[in-house]
Amino acid sequence: MVLAGTQGFYHHKKMDRLIEVAGRDGLPIVLFAEGGGGRPNDYDVAHFITAGLNITSFRNFAAHKGQKIGIVAGYCFAGNAALFGVCDVRIATKNSFVGMGGPAMIEGGGLGVVKPTEIGPSDVQDKNGLHDLVVADEIDGVAATKRLLGISEIADSGEGATDALREIVPADRTKAYDMRVAVQAVVDQGSWLELRHGFGIGMITGFARINGRAIGVLANNPLHLGGAIDSEAGDKGARFLQLCDAWGVPVLTLCDTPGFMVGPEIETTGQVAHISRLFLAGAHFEQPLVTIILRKGYGLGAMAMAGGGFDRPHFCAAWPTGEVGAMGLEGAVRLGHREQLAAIKNENERAKEYQRLVDRLYEKGKALNAASQLEFDAVIDPSETRAFIDRAFTTAGACIPSGRYVDAW
Structure with missing residues (x-):
C-alpha cells in the first residue's frame, strides 16, 4: 500500500x-x-x-x-x-x-x-x-x-427443494418457522446470497436464482417479533428494493407479517418515517415484482411487502396456509367487539366468545376466500411455487436498470 x-x-x-x-x-x-x-x-x-x-x-x-x-x-x-x-x-x-x-x-x-x-x-x-x-x-x-x-447473466437452470415446501409452514398458525428454510427451498440450490444478515433481523434480503434467472428476495422473519416489521426492517427492505431497481433485478417478496410493529417504545425510533420508506421504494420500483403470502398478510405491513398493495405486484398469490385481514385477528376482535366482550361477566364464557370471534374472522380471511373476492391472483400449491414464480417473471419480460441512486441507509 x-x-x-x-x-x-x-x-x-x-x-x-x-x-x-x-x-x-x-x-x-x-x-x-x-x-x-x-x-x-x-x-x-x-x-x-x-x-x-x-x-x-x-x-x-x-x-x-x-x-x-x-x-x-x-x-x-x-x-x-x-x-x-x-x-x-x-x-x-x-x-x-x-x-x-x-x-x-x-x-x-x-x-x-x-x-x-x-x-x-x-x-x-x-x-x-x-x-x-x-x-x-x-x-x-x-x-x-x-x-x-454476474447477477445480470443467466446461469444454468438449478433445482429447488419443491417437495419440502409443503411442510415448511406449521399447521398450528401460532407456531413460528424459519423463513430462510423456505427461501432456500424456493430458489436454485446454492444460489442464495444474503445481504445485511446482522441488521434489521425482522427482514431477510438477498440475491438468488430461479431456473438460472437472478432475482432479489425480500422476506419477513417470523422468528423475530412474529414477523412484525420494525424500523430497522423497514429501512433494510426499502434500501434493498432501491438496490434491485437500480441494478435491474426483479424481486420476489415472501410475506408472513402481522403488520408493522406498534407501541410507545417502537415509536421512539421514529418508526413512521422508517417504515414509510417501504411504501416510497415500492411505489417507485420499476422492475417486475411477485408476492407470495405464505401465512399472515395483515394490514399496512402486508401491503408494504407487496410494493404498496396486493394489486401492485406483477402477480400476487398465496399458499393455502395464507390468511389476510385489515389488521391482526386478535386485535380486530378486541377493538371491534370490546363492548360485546365486556358485557360477558363470566371469564370463561368471555374467553370462549373471544375465540369464537377470532375463529370466524380467521375463516373469512383464509386465502381461498380472499382469492375468491379477487383480492389477489391465485392460491397455489406450495410445491408449485418455483414454477409459478418462473412463469411470472418470464411473462414480465426483460429488466432495465433504473440507474437511480441507492440510499446509503
Missing part, C-alpha cells in the same frame, strides 16, 4: 478519469477502500492548494449510475470511508475497521487517544447495517463481488 492508502491531488485526478471512463462505457466500479483518507501533507501540490474542498471525486463517484461495490480490509477512515459508504453493496472482512475519523483525526480534535481497532470494527458495523456482507478475507470479498457482478 502506498502512503497508507491516503488520498492526494493526483490520486483524485486519476480517480476522476476512471469514473469518467466507467460512466461513458457503462461499467461497474469496484472500490478497494482500505486507507486513511485525505493526505494533509500532500507536498507535491501544497503551493497551489489551500483546502482542496473543490475536488470532484466524491460527487462523481456518488453520481456513477453503474454498479458500485466496495471492499474493505484493514483500516478505512475519513475520505476512504465516505467513498465506501456510497457504494451500492459494501463488503468488509472480519478484520476491518471503518469510521469517518481515524485515530489522528480523533486526537487532533481533542477527543482523546484511541487505537484504530477501537473504531468501527466489523462486528459493530455489521449490526449497524453498514456492511452488506462480512467475509473472512479479501479473497472471499473478491469472490462475492464476482457473484454480484
Whole structure:
C-alpha cells in the first residue's frame, strides 16, 4: 500500500478519469477502500492548494449510475470511508475497521487517544447495517463481488427443494418457522446470497436464482417479533428494493407479517418515517415484482411487502396456509367487539366468545376466500411455487436498470 492508502491531488485526478471512463462505457466500479483518507501533507501540490474542498471525486463517484461495490480490509477512515459508504453493496472482512475519523483525526480534535481497532470494527458495523456482507478475507470479498457482478447473466437452470415446501409452514398458525428454510427451498440450490444478515433481523434480503434467472428476495422473519416489521426492517427492505431497481433485478417478496410493529417504545425510533420508506421504494420500483403470502398478510405491513398493495405486484398469490385481514385477528376482535366482550361477566364464557370471534374472522380471511373476492391472483400449491414464480417473471419480460441512486441507509 502506498502512503497508507491516503488520498492526494493526483490520486483524485486519476480517480476522476476512471469514473469518467466507467460512466461513458457503462461499467461497474469496484472500490478497494482500505486507507486513511485525505493526505494533509500532500507536498507535491501544497503551493497551489489551500483546502482542496473543490475536488470532484466524491460527487462523481456518488453520481456513477453503474454498479458500485466496495471492499474493505484493514483500516478505512475519513475520505476512504465516505467513498465506501456510497457504494451500492459494501463488503468488509472480519478484520476491518471503518469510521469517518481515524485515530489522528480523533486526537487532533481533542477527543482523546484511541487505537484504530477501537473504531468501527466489523462486528459493530455489521449490526449497524453498514456492511452488506462480512467475509473472512479479501479473497472471499473478491469472490462475492464476482457473484454480484454476474447477477445480470443467466446461469444454468438449478433445482429447488419443491417437495419440502409443503411442510415448511406449521399447521398450528401460532407456531413460528424459519423463513430462510423456505427461501432456500424456493430458489436454485446454492444460489442464495444474503445481504445485511446482522441488521434489521425482522427482514431477510438477498440475491438468488430461479431456473438460472437472478432475482432479489425480500422476506419477513417470523422468528423475530412474529414477523412484525420494525424500523430497522423497514429501512433494510426499502434500501434493498432501491438496490434491485437500480441494478435491474426483479424481486420476489415472501410475506408472513402481522403488520408493522406498534407501541410507545417502537415509536421512539421514529418508526413512521422508517417504515414509510417501504411504501416510497415500492411505489417507485420499476422492475417486475411477485408476492407470495405464505401465512399472515395483515394490514399496512402486508401491503408494504407487496410494493404498496396486493394489486401492485406483477402477480400476487398465496399458499393455502395464507390468511389476510385489515389488521391482526386478535386485535380486530378486541377493538371491534370490546363492548360485546365486556358485557360477558363470566371469564370463561368471555374467553370462549373471544375465540369464537377470532375463529370466524380467521375463516373469512383464509386465502381461498380472499382469492375468491379477487383480492389477489391465485392460491397455489406450495410445491408449485418455483414454477409459478418462473412463469411470472418470464411473462414480465426483460429488466432495465433504473440507474437511480441507492440510499446509503
